[in-house]
Amino acid sequence: MYLEVKDIKKSYGADGSYIQVLKGISTGVEKGEMCVIQGTSGSGKSTLLNCIGALDVVDSGSICIDGKEIVGLKPQELSEYRRETLGFIFQFYNLVPNLTVRENIEVCQYLTNEPLEMDELLHTLGLWEHQDKFPSQLSGGQQQRCAIARALIKNPKLLLLDEPTGALDSVTSKEILILLEKINRQYGTTMLMVTHNNSIKDMVHKVIRIKDGRISKEYRNENRIPAAQLEDL
Numbered sequence: 740m741y742l743e744v745k746d747i748k749k750s751y752g753a754d755g756s757y758i759q760v761l762k763g764i765s766t767g768v769e770k771g772e773m774c775v776i777q778g779t780s781g782s783g784k785s786t787l788l789n790c791i792g793a794l795d796v797v798d799s800g801s802i803c804i805d806g807k808e809i810v811g812l813k814p815q816e817l818s819e820y821r822r823e824t825l826g827f828i829f830q831f832y833n834l835v836p837n838l839t840v841r842e843n844i845e846v847c848q849y850l851t852n853e854p855l856e857m858d859e860l861l862h863t864l865g866l867w868e869h870q871d872k873f874p875s876q877l878s879g880g881q882q883q884r885c886a887i888a889r890a891l892i893k894n895p896k897l898l899l900l901d902e903p904t905g906a907l908d909s910v911t912s913k914e915i916l917i918l919l920e921k922i923n924r925q926y927g928t929t930m931l932m933v934t935h936n937n938s939i940k941d942m943v944h945k946v947i948r949i950k951d952g953r954i955s956k957e958y959r960n961e962n963r964i965p966a967a968q969l970e971d972l
């Protein structure tokens with residue numbers, strides 16, 4: 740198992756405001772799989788993603804990536820883990836406004852010794868003709884493609900996506916999902932995606948459903964539907 744999570748618990752606050760958000764989550768994702776985390780609002784999806792991404796710290800449990808335990812690592816080791824292994828994509832693209840598309844991506848290119856080839860990535864993501872534009876000159880879909888390129892340039896082994904299509908209309912959402920599918924095929928990137936969109940579950944290898952801090956259902960798709968054929972996005 741490439742990503743293995745065992746009995747993770749996570750709470751916030753103390754005394755009167757204490758809330759246990761993750762109540763013992765155990766699951767895993769194989770290398771090269773696309774996986775979706777579903778669940779109602781407040782069920783703990785983003786908390787789980789943030790704990791796996793070492794943006795938040797669990798109370799107890801184990802998170803192993805490629806055989807390496809990350810719970811209990813020192814801050815320096817955690818930042819190395821984030822830099823070397825992970826890519827993050829969020830609903831709001833978090834681009835640097837006064838850098839061009841190409842420069843936004845370049846900033847992340849230097850985080851690794853083995854980046855992907857910049858020009859190839861610009862072509863793959865349909866950004867070649869937009870590379871000298873600033874984020875404010877791009878559509879939402881183009882901005883998200885730039886954010887994806889920025890996360891991918893360092894060739895992360897695990898891509899964590901929190902509502903990557905949350906701010907996009909259905910046509911642009913489909914375009915982004917087709918792109919993620921292509922990246923998964925082309926680079927073998929393992930992906931873990933939080934989404935409210937119920938259609939996306941049909942295109943991925945694995946679905947994890949969370950209810951009130953626990954896994955209520957998980958399964959692998961026998962017959963995946965290509966992103967291009969998804970409806971009701």
Ligand SMILES: Nc1ncnc2c1ncn2[C@@H]1O[C@H](COP(=O)(O)OP(=O)(O)OP(=O)(O)O)[C@@H](O)[C@H]1O
Nearest residue numbers: 751752758760778779780781782783784785786787
């Ligand atoms: N830093 C924090 N401090 C206190 N409570 C928090 C914190 N982060 C999350 N929570 C609480 O934890 C619960 C789960 O939040 P989380 O963001 O993981 O849910 P979610 O399933 O991703 O929800 P949504 O779909 O609405 O984004 C919520 O009740 C939220 O208020």
